[in-house]
């Protein structure tokens with residue numbers, strides 16, 4: 491397949507023509523409750539320098555996350571391992587699509603060093619989809635977890651993984667490395683998968699989360715949804731029920747924001763009051779932890795949310811004993 495060099499993203503990055511040639515979707519003006527401050531804090535620049543020094547890719551930058559100013563000024567960066575080129579082309583995602591580069595052997599150590607220098611109590615590690623690798627990158631995830639544990643034993647580790655579709659035994663490898671939190675985002679309701687997440691399968695993703703609990707019930711499981719893509723409230727309620735049936739502990743819900751005109755359009759901006767309502771609904775369904783707000787992202791406030799998650803489990807165990 492012919493590939494197109496995406497010069498806006500730097501030399502050598504590639505995109506499939508299909509992704510480049512999507513029709514333009516005009517970008518809607520954001521409501522006032524979505525506005526964030528531009529990055530400018532000195533610690534933000536320190537975090538930026540550290541990431542470049544260790545040659546690390548972050549989802550904060552690749553996904554053009556609106557929270558980067560706030561998170562990086564607290565040294566909270568989410569590292570994206572296995573490169574900045576993804577083998578999928580989801581309609582919501584700003585990460586480049588193409589043929590990824592080979593894995594870098596020293597990346598686990600570079601991530602671990604950065605975690606130490608940032609002094610992180612809790613770290614979130616995610617990756618691009620690596621359908622080109624036999625195990626989808628599972629072994630690499632396990633190596634990163636091990637490297638962090640070797641240098642910073644007290645840091646709790648959250649992985650946000652791809653779906654490992656058609657990668658038998660991949661999940662077992664990641665679970666065997668015993669991350670503290672296993673996160674895999676469903677992203678949207680099943681009806682919208684063919685247009686929003688065409689390379690993925692809703693029930694496969696759900697089963698993945700269910701299998702984590704079956705393999706190791708001590709690992710917290712977490713999943714996230716973007717709203718404002720055209721989903722109905724009842725569809726969200728059904729997804730929450732599905733996640734609870736899979737034993738998922740923590741749900742995050744945030745507003746979808748369109749990265750460029752080539753991505754899916756925002757169907758509507760969900761109001762802060764509606765996010766409150768979704769949060770109430772999720773808590774009533776029994777999640778241990780719920781984060782629901784326009785700017786919620788999978789890794790937003792992940793450290794304090796992890797502490798709350800542990801406390802909620804302890805309380806529930808106490809109530810049940």
Ligand code: SF4
Nearest residue numbers: 550555558561789790
């Ligand atoms: S919310 Fe997550 S992805 Fe966004 S800037 Fe914060 S740590 Fe990075």
